[in-house]
Amino acid sequence: MRLRALLDTDALGLRLLGGEDELDRTVRGVMTTDLRDPSRYLSGGELVLTGLAWRRDAADAEPFVRILATAGVAALAAGEAELGAIPDDIVEACARHRLPLFAVNESVAFATVTEHVVRQVSGERAGDLAAVVDRHRRLMTSGPAGGGPDVVLDLLGTDLDLRAWVLSPAGRAIAGSSAAGPELPAAVCARLAAEHLAATRTGRRGPHRVTIEGGGAKRLDEGRRPGDGPGGTTYSLFPIRSAGRGATPASRDVRETVLSDWLLAVEADASDWPEERLDLLQGVTQLIAVERDRRDAARTVRRRLAQEVLELVQTGAAPAEIAARLRVAAPVLLPGLGAAPHWQVIVAKVEWDGGDIEGGPVAQSLLEEILVDPLSAGPEPSDRIAVAHNGDEAIALVPLPAVPDEHDGQETGLHADALLDSVRDPLTAGLADDGRLTLGVSAAVHSAEGLRGALEEARHARRVAAARTGRVCAAGHQELASHVLLLPFVPDDVRRAFTARLLDPLRDYDRKHRAELIPTLEAFLDCDGSWTRCASRLHLHVNTLRYRVGRIEQLTNRDLSRLEDKLDFFLALRMS
Structure with a gap:
C-alpha cells in the first residue's frame, strides 16, 4: 500500500x-x-x-x-x-x-494502525500473487513446465510468508518452498496425510485444519481453536485433485481418488482467512494439479511396458519373446545399466465394501506411490517403476540391478513389510472402515523363464495377506514355506519358483566351483543330520563336511539344525 x-x-x-x-x-x-x-x-x-x-x-x-x-x-x-x-x-x-x-x-491504539496496515498489505500481496499464479498457469498449460510445484510454493513463501509443502497420500514430501525452512519430519508428513485422508473420507469440506503437538495430531475442525491447550503447530490441508479426470469431485465416489490425490499443507490456520486468500490457495492447488497430470503422463511409457510384459507372461509366450521385451524395458527403467537386471513382481489389490468401484486403477496409482522411497524428495523419483493393472489388481514389474551370484544368502530386492512400514497409517485412514489393501511380493528372478512363477508367487502371497486381519496387509515369498506349497490349491508355478529359489544358489555354486553341495545336502538329510554317518558315507573328514554344510546355510540363509528348514530342503529336492 x-x-x-x-x-x-x-x-x-x-x-x-x-x-x-x-x-x-x-x-x-x-x-x-x-x-x-x-x-x-x-x-x-x-x-x-x-x-x-x-x-x-x-x-x-x-x-x-x-x-x-x-x-x-x-x-x-x-x-x-x-x-x-x-x-x-x-x-x-x-x-x-x-x-x-x-x-x-x-x-x-498502535494495534489499530498495525492491523490495518497488515490487512491491506496482505490483501495487495495476495492480488499480486494471484496474477503471478495465473501467468504461471498459462505458461504450464501452453508450453514446457514452468519449474514445477516448488516455484509456486516459493511464491507463497516470499509474497505471503506462508510455509507450504505438497504431500502424497502416503505422506511423502513431494515439494516445499525454499522459505519453508527445514524439511518436515517424515512422521509429521505421515500424520498430516492421515488426517487429510480421514477428513476426506468423512466428507468434511476443506481446508482441513490440524495441529501437531508432542503427543500427535488434533483436528481443529470440530470447534478447537489453535490457542486452546498446549502449544503446537497448526496446518491447513488443501486437496489437490487431478485436473485431468474430467468429472467434478461431487459427481464421483470419493473412494476412486482419495488414495491418489496429492495435498497442499500450509503452516497456518485458514479458518479466519478472507475469501480472496482462500480463492488464491484454490488456484495454487489447481496449478499444482496440472503439474501432477503432467507427471502422470510421463509414466505412460513405463505402464505400457509393464502391460506388454504382463500380457506375454499370462498368455504363455515363449521365454525368448518375453526376454526380448525385457531387453527393451531395461534401458527405460534402469538407464545406463550395464548388465541385465533381475526382476521382482508385486501384486496389489484394493477392495471396497459395497459400491461398484473399479479397483485396478486405484491400486495402480497407489502401488506406484508405495514403491517410491518414502524418504525421497521430489515429484519424480519413480523412473524405475512400471505398474500395469489387470481387472481389480495392479501388478508392478520392478527391475533390480544384477548382484553377484554368491551373495552369501542375503535377500535381494523389496520386502513386503518394509514397503508398508511408513505408509500404513495414512493408507489405513484413507481406507477407513470399508476399504482394504492387500499386497504380495515375489522373490527376485534372474530371467524371463522365472517371471510366470514370480507372478503366481506374488499373487499367492497376496492371498496369504488377504487371510489376515487389518486394513493394510502384505506378505512376501519368505512366508511361503514348502510344506504349504504341497497344498492342492497352490499353482505349480509357485512350487517351481520356490524350489528354484532354494536350490539354484547351490547349483550355481556347484557349477562354478566344481563343488558338490547338492549331493552333500541330500546325503546329510538321508543320514538324519548325523555328522559321523554322513561323513563316512561321503568319505569326507567331519571338518570338511561341516564346511560344506556351513556354505549351504550361508548361500541359502537357512539353518540345517532347524526342523522347518530341513523339511523345506527335503521337499524341494523331491520336487526338483
Whole structure:
C-alpha cells in the first residue's frame, strides 16, 4: 500500500507533519519500537510506530531518525500519548533525512494502525500473487513446465510468508518452498496425510485444519481453536485433485481418488482467512494439479511396458519373446545399466465394501506411490517403476540391478513389510472402515523363464495377506514355506519358483566351483543330520563336511539344525 492511503483512512486519525513529497512510498510492513537503535529488526519499507520512550533529550532525535532512514523505512509514526505534541527536534530530523512523519492521536491504539496496515498489505500481496499464479498457469498449460510445484510454493513463501509443502497420500514430501525452512519430519508428513485422508473420507469440506503437538495430531475442525491447550503447530490441508479426470469431485465416489490425490499443507490456520486468500490457495492447488497430470503422463511409457510384459507372461509366450521385451524395458527403467537386471513382481489389490468401484486403477496409482522411497524428495523419483493393472489388481514389474551370484544368502530386492512400514497409517485412514489393501511380493528372478512363477508367487502371497486381519496387509515369498506349497490349491508355478529359489544358489555354486553341495545336502538329510554317518558315507573328514554344510546355510540363509528348514530342503529336492 502507499503512504497516501494512510491519510485517506479516517479511522486511523493520522496527521502528516512532514514529507508531503514522499507519500507515494510503498509500505511493506509495520513495526512498533521504542529501542534507541532498532536497525537489526528493520529490512526496509516498514511504517515504524513509536511511543518516543527512547527520547531523553533533543540530541536523541538525529541518530534515531538517521538509523531509520539508512534502513530504508517508509515513514515514522509517533504517538502523542506520552509527550503530547511531537517535539520539533524530531520533525526537523525527519525533514533533513526526507523521512515522512505522522502524528498518531492518543485515542488511536498502535494495534489499530498495525492491523490495518497488515490487512491491506496482505490483501495487495495476495492480488499480486494471484496474477503471478495465473501467468504461471498459462505458461504450464501452453508450453514446457514452468519449474514445477516448488516455484509456486516459493511464491507463497516470499509474497505471503506462508510455509507450504505438497504431500502424497502416503505422506511423502513431494515439494516445499525454499522459505519453508527445514524439511518436515517424515512422521509429521505421515500424520498430516492421515488426517487429510480421514477428513476426506468423512466428507468434511476443506481446508482441513490440524495441529501437531508432542503427543500427535488434533483436528481443529470440530470447534478447537489453535490457542486452546498446549502449544503446537497448526496446518491447513488443501486437496489437490487431478485436473485431468474430467468429472467434478461431487459427481464421483470419493473412494476412486482419495488414495491418489496429492495435498497442499500450509503452516497456518485458514479458518479466519478472507475469501480472496482462500480463492488464491484454490488456484495454487489447481496449478499444482496440472503439474501432477503432467507427471502422470510421463509414466505412460513405463505402464505400457509393464502391460506388454504382463500380457506375454499370462498368455504363455515363449521365454525368448518375453526376454526380448525385457531387453527393451531395461534401458527405460534402469538407464545406463550395464548388465541385465533381475526382476521382482508385486501384486496389489484394493477392495471396497459395497459400491461398484473399479479397483485396478486405484491400486495402480497407489502401488506406484508405495514403491517410491518414502524418504525421497521430489515429484519424480519413480523412473524405475512400471505398474500395469489387470481387472481389480495392479501388478508392478520392478527391475533390480544384477548382484553377484554368491551373495552369501542375503535377500535381494523389496520386502513386503518394509514397503508398508511408513505408509500404513495414512493408507489405513484413507481406507477407513470399508476399504482394504492387500499386497504380495515375489522373490527376485534372474530371467524371463522365472517371471510366470514370480507372478503366481506374488499373487499367492497376496492371498496369504488377504487371510489376515487389518486394513493394510502384505506378505512376501519368505512366508511361503514348502510344506504349504504341497497344498492342492497352490499353482505349480509357485512350487517351481520356490524350489528354484532354494536350490539354484547351490547349483550355481556347484557349477562354478566344481563343488558338490547338492549331493552333500541330500546325503546329510538321508543320514538324519548325523555328522559321523554322513561323513563316512561321503568319505569326507567331519571338518570338511561341516564346511560344506556351513556354505549351504550361508548361500541359502537357512539353518540345517532347524526342523522347518530341513523339511523345506527335503521337499524341494523331491520336487526338483
